[in-house]
Amino acid sequence: MRSFDLRRIALEELGDLPFFEELGFDCALFIQGPLDAGNIERTRGVLTQMGVEHPFVIFPDPSGLARWLRPGDFDVFFGADFLRDQLTKLNLPLINHRLLGVGYAAVAHNLALVNSALTTRLYHHFSATPPPAVQQPAVGRARLPAQRGPHVRRTDAR
Structure with missing residues (x-):
């Protein structure tokens, strides 16, 4: 064997x-x-x-992965969750390799995982590269319209 x-x-x-x-x-x-x-x-x-x-x-050695990566070289890392601490040192989002689904039924879920990893505000805030422009509200506090469910309507919806 x-x-x-x-x-x-x-x-x-x-x-x-x-x-x-x-x-x-x-x-x-x-x-x-x-x-x-x-x-x-x-x-x-x-x-x-x-x-x-x-x-x-x-x-x-997984505990030394950060030495093999340079900040800003990659947008996302796809791998095992135990690498998260190394990737966090570089502000590099991780997509856990066990979370991707298989087949057409999983496409929306898989794309949502990628989107979430690429747009996580923590990583944009601490990123070595400037984040994309984000429209900020003109006032300190904004009232959102009452909505059903956990979804928040985008203010730039077309």
């Missing part, structure tokens, strides 16, 4: 990559593993055989 099969792991872990490619993201792969030259070449070979041409970084 093999405990480490790079091709099998790659097939499992890259299943959501087409979703981000089809949304137009420029993707880079961050792969946890040994940094030796042999592993880097094996990884490159497996990815090439699978037709994956995205740049990749191999990082040895």
Whole structure:
């Protein structure tokens, strides 16, 4: 029995990559593993055989992931929740890889996850890059019209 099969792991872990490619993201792969030259070449070979041409970084330890990323280089990170503390250091939003659904029924949910990650005000507020222009109310307190349910009507609705 093999405990480490790079091709099998790659097939499992890259299943959501087409979703981000089809949304137009420029993707880079961050792969946890040994940094030796042999592993880097094996990884490159497996990815090439699978037709994956995205740049990749191999990082040895999840607790040091922040060292392999530069603030402002990425808009969102898709990965395991235990990487959240490293990504928060860089104000990089995380989409937990276990939250994406499968199939057409999950498309709206998946897009909402991406939208939420890209528009989270915490990350815009502390971002290394300036946030998109946001219209602020002219007064300190605004009264919103009474509404049903938890939804808030956009003021710029057309």
